[in-house]
Amino acid sequence: MSEDKKELSFEEAIESLETIVEKLEEGEVPLEKALSYYQEGMKLSKICNDKLKHVQKEMVSIMDETGDLQSFDIQEEE
Amino acid sequence: MSDKYLTVSALTKYLKRKLEMDRHLTNVWMKGEISNFNHHSRGHMYLTLKDEGARIQSVMFAGNNRSLTFQPENGMNVLVKGQVSIFERYGQYQLYIHEMEPDGLGSLFAAFEQLKKKLDKAGYFSPLHKKQIPMYPNHIGVVTSPTGAAIRDIITTLKRRYPYTKVTIFPVIVQGEHAAPSIVSGIKQAHEQKDIELLIVGRGGGSLEDLWAFNEEEVAKAIFNASIPIISAVGHETDTTISDFVADLRAATPTSAAELAVPNFLDVQQQIDRYVHRIQRALLSTIQQKEHQIRQLDQSYLFRFPDQLTRQKEQHVDQLDMRMKHEAQNALHRSKRVFSNLLQQLNKVHPEVQLKDHLFHFKQTMKQLESSMKQRVEHEERTFTSLLDKLMLLNPLEVMKRGFAIPYDHNNTFVTSVQQMHPDDDVFVDVQDGTLHCVVKQVEEKKHV
Numbered sequence: 201m202s203e204d205k206k207e208l209s210f211e212e213a214i215e216s217l218e219t220i221v222e223k224l225e226e227g228e229v230p231l232e233k234a235l236s237y238y239q240e241g242m243k244l245s246k247i248c249n250d251k252l253k254h255v256q257k258e259m260v261s262i263m264d265e266t267g268d269l270q271s272f273d274i275q276e277e278e
Numbered sequence: 279m280s281d282k283y284l285t286v287s288a289l290t291k292y293l294k295r296k297l298e299m300d301r302h303l304t305n306v307w308m309k310g311e312i313s314n315f316n317h318h319s320r321g322h323m324y325l326t327l328k329d330e331g332a333r334i335q336s337v338m339f340a341g342n343n344r345s346l347t348f349q350p351e352n353g354m355n356v357l358v359k360g361q362v363s364i365f366e367r368y369g370q371y372q373l374y375i376h377e378m379e380p381d382g383l384g385s386l387f388a389a390f391e392q393l394k395k396k397l398d399k400a401g402y403f404s405p406l407h408k409k410q411i412p413m414y415p416n417h418i419g420v421v422t423s424p425t426g427a428a429i430r431d432i433i434t435t436l437k438r439r440y441p442y443t444k445v446t447i448f449p450v451i452v453q454g455e456h457a458a459p460s461i462v463s464g465i466k467q468a469h470e471q472k473d474i475e476l477l478i479v480g481r482g483g484g485s486l487e488d489l490w491a492f493n494e495e496e497v498a499k500a501i502f503n504a505s506i507p508i509i510s511a512v513g514h515e516t517d518t519t520i521s522d523f524v525a526d527l528r529a530a531t532p533t534s535a536a537e538l539a540v541p542n543f544l545d546v547q548q549q550i551d552r553y554v555h556r557i558q559r560a561l562l563s564t565i566q567q568k569e570h571q572i573r574q575l576d577q578s579y580l581f582r583f584p585d586q587l588t589r590q591k592e593q594h595v596d597q598l599d600m601r602m603k604h605e606a607q608n609a610l611h612r613s614k615r616v617f618s619n620l621l622q623q624l625n626k627v628h629p630e631v632q633l634k635d636h637l638f639h640f641k642q643t644m645k646q647l648e649s650s651m652k653q654r655v656e657h658e659e660r661t662f663t664s665l666l667d668k669l670m671l672l673n674p675l676e677v678m679k680r681g682f683a684i685p686y687d688h689n690n691t692f693v694t695s696v697q698q699m700h701p702d703d704d705v706f707v708d709v710q711d712g713t714l715h716c717v718v719k720q721v722e723e724k725k726h727v
Contacts, residue, residue, distance in 0.1 A: 209414075209416065210414050210416070210442065211412065211413055211414040211416075214413075214414065214546070214549070214550065214553075217550065217553050218553065220557065221553050221556045221557055221560070224556070224557055224560035224561060224564070225556060225560045227560075227563070227564070227567070229564055231564060231565070231568050234560070234561055234564040234565075235561070237557070237561075238557055238558075238561040241553070241554070241557040242554070242557070245550050245553060245554045245557075248546075248550045249547070249550060251442065252442065252543060252546065252547060252550075254442070255441040255442060256441055256442055256443065256444060259436075259437060259441060259443070259444060259445055260433055260437075260444075260445040260446075260447065261444075261445070261446050261447070262424060262446070262447040262448075262449060263446060263447065263448050263449065263467060267467070269446065272424075272433075272447055274429070274430050274433050274434065
């Protein structure tokens with residue numbers, strides 16, 4: 201399970217998280233189920249937060265004439 | 279003398295020939311604003327071209343205006359090519375327009391409107407074709423000029439809001455005649471990168487001419503046919519291009535395109551925190567709800583008085599037991615009653631009883647017989663005595679004792695009438711103690727009979 205979770209994209213993780221929130225809030229959930237939702241939700245929120253900590257270092261690149269990607273810096277004008 | 283005087287027609291014809299021989303007037307290039315435009319039903323266009331200082335009556339025949347790529351309108355500035363001549367009937371000089379095209383901005387507006395209409399009809403702007411913009415794109419492509427404000431605005435905004443996405447710039451020419459094909463090939467290049475999830479296509483502000491590439495049909499088609507969702511970002515708020523209509527999402531400026539492309543990471547973090555909070559609250563409320571259920575169950579009658587459960591059952595069992603015994607007894611009684619009834623019936627038909635009955639009956643019958651016999655005998659005796667008495671009364675001997683006699687003749691026939699007798703007839707008279715042999719002396723008949 202946890203192996204799969206690491207493969208999740210941020211979007212998938214946050215969508216799963218949202219789904220779990222909705223399921224839990226629906227009420228009428230058996231306690232065992234609620235607990236497992238809770239655990240899964242916590243795991244997903246951790247995944248999301250981890251991903252949010254992982255900022256792209258070399259975020260921007262540009263395609264040159266030959267179709268190769270080069271890193272790109274904004275020319276600050278002021 | 280009258281030869282000195284020209285006719286109106288002659289003068290007009292002369293003037294006309296003069297004008298038509300002038301090489302400048304037969305090939306006029308002119309610009310002006312259209313007014314009094316009238317497209318006649320036969321197909322000719324009549325209009326006045328004017329500027330601030332003058333006006334000229336103009337006509338464009340159907341044969342020429344058929345090839346126009348735009349619809350002339352009042353107020354439109356146009357460039358025309360034609361010939362000046364005279365309409366003889368009215369003595370009016372006018373411009374015969376052979377070619378006409380919109381002047382400057384007017385031309386671009388017309389082309390814009392025409393392409394917009396065409397693409398709208400073809401369904402390019404339909405919401406049905408709009409693709410969903412991903413919420414959290416991992417890789418964004420930017421098709422724009424690598425220099426200038428637009429790319430700077432886009433990248434700083436993306437970095438500031440959501441520094442988790444990869445950005446790849448596809449540098450293109452964004453103005454001039456090479457712009458459109460360059461933009462088209464930039465979009466194509468972006469599609470060759472496998473993992474790009476969202477494209478921003480645009481440029482910064484500029485004049486209508488500067489932005490013109492984004493009103494070109496080939497750019498519109500490239501955007502329409504793209505499989506990656508595209509946010510268009512051309513110029514400023516007020517600029518609207520064909521690309522904006524075709525794109526899946528229109529941003530007013532490059533900065534706002536970047537804002538539409540990614541969420542703010544602070545918002546995302548807050549959102550995650552809210553989710554966590556909601557999960558915790560939901561779990562808590564689930565637990566509280568279960569606790570409440572447990573408490574309720576706990577307080578329920580049966581849990582408070584668990585004995586009651588078995589007591590009731592015991593009572594029930596007892597009741598059943600009693601009912602069973604009662605029923606058994608009833609059944610026994612019923613059987614006994616049936617048995618005794620049968621026994622009674624059986625006893626009734628016992629031979630001894632029958633014999634007794636018969637004997638009794640027989641005795642009774644005998645008794646009856648005896649008594650009836652006795653009655654009968656007595657009756658007979660009584661009858662006999664009475665008959666005897668009657669007989670005694672009737673006995674003639676008894677009567678003769680009292681003095682009565684019985685006369686009869688020699689034939690032993692009783693004499694009951696004087697008619698039977700004649701004088702001297704013998705008559706025998708029996709009396710009580712013998713017979714008198716007599717002779718009739720006289721016959722006297724009683725008169726009163």
